Amino acid sequence: MSSQTLRDARRYEESTSKTIKKDERPAFHLSTYVGWMNDPNGFSYYNGKYHMFYQYHPYSCQWGPMHWGHAVSSDLLHWEYLPAAIAPDEPYDRDGCFSGSAIELEDGRQLLMYTGVLRRQLENGGFYDIQTQCLAVGDGENYEKYENNPVLTEKDLPEGGSKFDFRDPKMWKKADGTYMCAIGNRPADGSGQILLYSSKDGFNWTYEKVLIANNNRVGKMWECPDFFELDGKWVLLTSPQDMLPKDLEYHTGNGTLCLIGNFDEETNTFDEGANQSIDYGIDFYAPQTVLSPDGRRIMIGWMQNWDTCNVPMQGRAWFGQMSLPRELSIRNGRLIQKPTREFDALRTNKVEYNNVKVNGTIQLDKVVGRTIDLGVTVRPADKEKLYQKFAIRFAQNDKYHTGLSFRPSESVVKVDRKFSGTRRAFLHQRRSRVITNDGELKLRLIIDRFSVEVFINDGEQVMSTTIYTPQDANGISFICEGEAEIDVVKYDIEM
Ligand code: FRU
Numbered sequence: 218m219s220s221q222t223l224r225d226a227r228r229y230e231e232s233t234s235k236t237i238k239k240d241e242r243p244a245f246h247l248s249t250y251v252g253w254m255n256d257p258n259g260f261s262y263y264n265g266k267y268h269m270f271y272q273y274h275p276y277s278c279q280w281g282p283m284h285w286g287h288a289v290s291s292d293l294l295h296w297e298y299l300p301a302a303i304a305p306d307e308p309y310d311r312d313g314c315f316s317g318s319a320i321e322l323e324d325g326r327q328l329l330m331y332t333g334v335l336r337r338q339l340e341n342g343g344f345y346d347i348q349t350q351c352l353a354v355g356d357g358e359n360y361e362k363y364e365n366n367p368v369l370t371e372k373d374l375p376e377g378g379s380k381f382d383f384r385d386p387k388m389w390k391k392a393d394g395t396y397m398c399a400i401g402n403r404p405a406d407g408s409g410q411i412l413l414y415s416s417k418d419g420f421n422w423t424y425e426k427v428l429i430a431n432n433n434r435v436g437k438m439w440e441c442p443d444f445f446e447l448d449g450k451w452v453l454l455t456s457p458q459d460m461l462p463k464d465l466e467y468h469t470g471n472g473t474l475c476l477i478g479n480f481d482e483e484t485n486t487f488d489e490g491a492n493q494s495i496d497y498g499i500d501f502y503a504p505q506t507v508l509s510p511d512g513r514r515i516m517i518g519w520m521q522n523w524d525t526c527n528v529p530m531q532g533r534a535w536f537g538q539m540s541l542p543r544e545l546s547i548r549n550g551r552l553i554q555k556p557t558r559e560f561d562a563l564r565t566n567k568v569e570y571n572n573v574k575v576n577g578t579i580q581l582d583k584v585v586g587r588t589i590d591l592g593v594t595v596r597p598a599d600k601e602k603l604y605q606k607f608a609i610r611f612a613q614n615d616k617y618h619t620g621l622s623f624r625p626s627e628s629v630v631k632v633d634r635k636f637s638g639t640r641r642a643f644l645h646q647r648r649s650r651v652i653t654n655d656g657e658l659k660l661r662l663i664i665d666r667f668s669v670e671v672f673i674n675d676g677e678q679v680m681s682t683t684i685y686t687p688q689d690a691n692g693i694s695f696i697c698e699g700e701a702e703i704d705v706v707k708y709d710i711e712m
Contacts, residue, residue: 219359220306226284227300230275234298237534240688243665244588244712245563246520247539250286250298251275254537256385256441256503256519258285259302259319262510263327264357267293269517269539270302270329272316278536279527283313285331289357292559293515293542295712302360303331303353309367310351312336316385316441316503320396320419322354328419329353329360330398332384333367347371348383350400352420369400369414373424377405378412385441387505388419391482399428399442401455408432409439409457413485425485429453435467435474435492436460441503444480447514448547451480451487454495454516456503465629465650466494471502471523475552491550497649498632498671498680499525501540514545515557520668520681525643540681541663541670553676556590556663564590564708571704574598575607575697584707587612587691589664592706595623596657597699603656604699611664612637612684613692619684621671625656630673630680637684649678656701665710 219227234251242248252275259270266289273286287299303314310333317331333351338344349367353360371380382403389397396416404410409431416422431439436457443454453476460472467474473495479488495504496518504518518540526536543554568583576598584591595607608622620633628651635645651658651673661672666688671680695703 220304222306223284223301223304226275226304230301233275233534240666241533242535243538243667245294245560245710246541246665246668247288247296249273249535249537250288251534252536253278253280254286254519254535254539255280255521256316257505257517257539258316258331259329260505260507260517261319261321261327262507263319263321266291266357267507268319268327268357269296270319271537271539273301275301278533283315283334285314285329293517293557294559294563299358302355303329303362305334307333307362307366309333309335309349312346314351315348317350318387318505320388320390322419323394326354327357328388329355330386330388332386345381347380350383350386350422363420365420368420369422373414373422374402375404375412375424375427378410379403382438387441387443389445398422399444401438401440401442403438404430406433408434408437409455411439411442411444411453411455428485428487429476429489431457436472439474441505443504443506445506445508445514446480447545450477450490450547452477452545452547452552453487453489454504454506465497465648468647473501473504473518477547477550477552493551495552496679496681497647499634499644499647499682500668501681504540506545513557515542516545516554517542518681520683522644528639528641528643538667538683543676543679548677551677554679555672555676563710563712565711566709568707569705573703573705574700575695575703576700578694578696580692580694581705584693584705585691586707586709587664587666587688588710590708590710591662591664591693593660593662593695594657594704595660595701597625597655598702599700600655602699604697604701606698607701608696609660609662610694610696611662611669611692612686612690613694614690617686617690618692619669619682619686621660621662623651623658625653625658628653630658630671630678632669632671632680632682634682634684638686647680647682649673649680651678
C-alpha cells in the first residue's frame with residue numbers, strides 16, 4: 218500500500234513534468250523528472266534494465282524533504298521516468314529518505330537500503346537529525362517499506378560513531394552470497410570513516426568493522442561510499458565534505474575521492490594505496506557504480522556542486538542532472554574513465570580535420586553545435602618550439618563562451634565558464650594537472666545543452682562542468698599563442 222505522501226508526489230510529478238519541454242532538458246543526460254535532483258541512488262541492473270533512483274524533491278527546484286525519484290534505461294542514455302519510488306512517510310524517515318543503494322534478493326525482488334532521517338528540535342531552537350538505515354522491497358516500480366525498519370541504528374555504531382552522520386549505505390554481494398554494505402559515518406575526531414556491515418539475507422545486518430578512517434586527511438565527513446573490485450584492485454569512492462585544497466588534486470568544498478588498494482575479503486581488511494580526485498571539474502559529486510551484465514563497472518555522478526546550486530534558473534521547472542555513464546578501469550595505478558560504447562553509438566555526422574595549424578584564432582567549417590562529441594589532439598607545430606597556450610572556446614557567440622585552455626609548460630588544463638551566462642559570483646574555474654608528452658594533449662569534450670565533460674588523455678582526468686548558456690550560442694573556436702597543430706573529430710549526438 219502506498220502512502221498519501223507518495224501518491225501526492227506521483228500525482229504532482231506526472232502533471233507538472235508535462236510543463237517541461239524536451240528541448241529544455243539535457244539531451245542525453247538524465248535530469249530530474251521535475252523539481253530538484255541530487256545524488257544518484259540505487260544504481261542497479263534489475264529485470265533486464267538499468268535502474269537509477271535519485272535524491273528528489275519534486276515540489277520545488279530546491280533541496281527539500283527527500284523522496285527517491287526513479288528512471289529506467291536500456292543503454293543509460295535514453296531514460297524513461299517511473300513514478301517516485303519512496304517518500305518520507307514513516308515515523309523513522311519523515312524528514313527524508315536520504316541516499317542509498319539497491320540489490321536483487323535471492324527471491325528475485327529488489328531490495329533498497331536508504332538512510333531514514335528524523336529531525337529533532339532542540340530547546341534552544343536548533344535541531345539535529347538522527348540517521349538510520351532502512352529497507353524497502355519491490356518489483357522494480359512499487360516498493361514496500363520493511364516492517365522492522367530501521368535495520369541499523371546508533372546501536373550498530375562503533376564507539377564514538379555519530380548517530381547524526383550515519384548515511385548512504387552501498388550494498389554489494391560476495392561470491393558466497395553474503396550481502397555487504399559500506400556506510401559513511403563521522404567518528405569522534407569529527408572527520409569521516411566508512412563502516413562495513415554484513416548480512417546473510419539482506420534484512421538482518423551485523424557491524425563488521427571500520428573499513429577505512431579519514432583521520433582528518435581529506436575533508437571531514439565522507440559521504441556516499443562505493444566499494445568494488447576493479448582490474449585486480451579494490452576501489453573506494455567517496456565524497457568528502459569540507460575539503461581544504463591540496464595542490465590541484467583536491468579543491469575546497471565538497472569533492473570526490475578515489476582510493477585504490479587491496480582488500481582481503483576473509484578479514485575485511487582494506488589496504489589503501491594511491492588516492493586521487495575522481496573528477497577535476499566544477500560539478501561532480503556522490504557518484505555510484507553498477508556492474509553491467511557484461512562485466513563493465515559503470516559510474517554516474519550528480520553533475521552539480523553543493524556550493525553553487527542555490528542559484529535560481531530562470532523559468533526552469535527542473536534542477537539537477539547526472540553525469541554521463543563512464544566506464545571505469547585502472548591504468549598505471551590511476552582511475553580511468555571513458556564514455557560507454559553505448560554513448561559512442563549515438564554519434565553521427567562525423568567531421569574530421571587533420572594537421573591543422575593554429576596560430577591565432579580559427580574556426581573550422583561544420584565544427585559547431587551544442588549536443589556534440591568533439592575530439593581534439595593538440596601538439597606543437599614545430600617540435601623544437603613549444604606553444605605557450607592553446608584554448609578551445611565553445612557554446613560561443615558574440616556574448617558567451619565557455620573555455621578550455623592548456624599551458625604545456627605548466628601541464629595544467631583550465632575550464633572557465635565565466636562567460637557561460639551565470640549572473641552570480643560563484644565558482645567559474647577549475648584547473649587540473651595533466652600528463653603531457655612534449656606538449657601533446659588529447660581532449661574529448663562531450664557537450665550537452667547544459668554541460669560539458671572533458672575527458673583528458675583517454676580518461677586520465679575528467680573535468681565536468683554545468684553551463685547555462687543560451688542554446689543558440691553554438692560556435693567553436695581554436696586559439697593558440699605560439700603555433701600548434703591539431704587533429705579534430707566532431708560528431709553530432711543524435712538521440
Ligand atoms: C550527498 C548527501 C548525502 C545525503 C543526501 C541528502 O550529496 O548529502 O550524504 O544522503 O545528499 O540529500
